[in-house]
Amino acid sequence: MLSETEARATAPDEWPPSAAWEGWRPFVIDSRHDESAIITSFILRPQDGSAVPPHRPGQHLTLQVAVPGQPSVTRNYTISAIPNGETLRISVKREPSGRVSNWLHDHAKLGTVLHVMAPSGAFVLPDDATRPLVLLSGGVGVTPMVSMLEAISRSSAAAPVLFVHCTHDGQTHAFGAHVRALAAGRADITISTFYSHPQVQDAVGDGFDHTGRLDMAWLLAHSPVAEADYFICGPLPFMRTFMGGLAKAGVPTGRIHTEFFGDVEDLTDEDLAPSDQANVAGQGPQRTAASYGGAGATIGRPDVANGLLDSASDAVVASDRNGRIVFWNPGAERIFGFSTEEAVGQSLDIIIPEPFRARHWDGYHQTVASGESRYGAGDLLAVPGLCKDGRKISIEFTIVLLKGTSGRVEGMASSIRDVSRRFDEMKALRKQIAEMQQFQG
Template identity: 40%
Template structure:
């Protein structure tokens, strides 16, 4: 669980990080523009080198993201942002936390950093060619040492906290699939209980776990993060997984999501990490909450909803779910029941393309898309904590709407895996 003391400790790590030699700092600053210009080419070559020399690391990295280009872009953004802020990384603290949490959930260890550094610097040299002089490469090698030192020290604290908390563990622990429940045509929930029968560590609604999937038909182990979709304090963890079909021709379906749907059943073992993540409900506040989700982005927000309904009965919460139609909409009945039983909860469903059955059964409240005008109709004001999650374009729209409405930046929270930047940086 993330707490204020931990965040203060990370700020201390950033402020006390070893400093780059002034001359080398100037070299890094002067070469930042060219590194940024060639960032994705450098990181694509980095991953090629990495997997050529260390194919075992394919057991950690998401290989689908290599095909789509998502991972190289994310790494390019991270390298540039960290180098640009190397004198004082406090301004990118939230991004550092996000990546540190993910690294801990993937079991990234200090010994991985020299391997990454060697291949990243090699890729820079290859792409920049003669322009990458020995002096420039030495400066960037020292800069990488500074950046990796920050992550190693942050992540050491995360590992310690995960292992020493009540019920905690290191690395991956075997869980049994206690129940497997179809929530819609494409979303299935897995109820997970520890094989050893021990208590579960608490988590903050909104956080995720990493699952380790090993399939006979697959050469490498696959690690994926899935948000916990039920509240903390129960005797199980629940993840609700969307079957990821190919997003366009030539791309494979989601390997892990497909495997979970096809091959994993009740009684099977699924190793998982302890909960992690920097996107979570402020459980110490009683401010009104607006939860806005698109598609399977409802999973962390459903955890928040269930927590508030059970633990904060006076706290106002507005749950807004956008889906294509009722066939793919998960937790519809559950959410309606919660809002019917708890006066502090209101729920609204928006269907882009409702079926005739959806219309006959009155399954939705609005047809089409979320708009600012509609939000103003259903919400009493913009004085609330806004949490949202969903596909990138959906979140860009929601973020834009909230900014247009004048919602302060500190009241806007979103789940965004795999990036060092923010929604404004995404294209």
């Protein structure tokens, strides 16, 4: 679905792109312009003037921003335009309490330097997009959809595309004219825009199509539910409504693709994961394990290591600095369902639910670049995991950094345990306690 130049972006199992840079790279703000009353686009150009490797439409950037008088902070922002080899565009919504978004809107100017990680993320169009596509966005969730639509508009693919965007009114509507221009003359692209609270100057048919909120009834009536791939990005209530509604309508999880701009614990069903702690942990001071060397002892360090690595009880997974899986033991195959042949060489995305991937890669890239993590030895982290058959499970795990002789992080290894049964038992117990308290009250 991309032109010859744009198709140079790498395949999913190569994310992050091998042709991209490692660590933080300085970019300068080349230009900026308002997309709406609350969203501003920033065009970023490499400070050294060199070329920008291609990304896949829908991917995001991790930025490090030095706000004066405060420690540097990192944020993820979607790349809102297709690759051009020279610049990257991000489009930022001003959030009332957003430290970085407000600083960018109020203080970032031409020449301001931002440090940027290479594009990453799996919220991208399928390589073989033969099924109909539904691009469904709310608010600033339109940003990945714009880059996807730009790519689609330059292709000759005949699969129908429904682009649905929801916003408050004409003042908050970003990219409206641009989106309609992309669809102009394309019978295979349909645009539908909803204003929940149109102003006096907003007229149906002039920039938007429907008054009120989009609901599942409209979506089911106007999209090919039985065959379409749905891409969804927007605020929390929006995501919950349409993720859940499509699932209840029988759309397989493999055809529901999501990106969430917010805290993942708000998006995740509370019945799914015990917590939302980060996906990357560090390691504490290294120590040599003690061993028993008495008479007749035949068990050495390699025996212990091989026994643990070959066990089918817990998963042991190792990945390189780009997040590609390099080791996958029998326990990982049992828990996640992928064979060694299927898993090795793939991105860690195959075991991470989509709403968690942006946060995962943010932490992963930061740790690889800095060689440090905010987590120490013994930290037990808990997040949802994704199985081959699409099931989501609750997992607990620890991670250690794998460093070379120079001290550079070369990868990470993790020990993972499926705790879904225990979590279900705890959930049932909490429910019983709540019912007892309600009865006693």
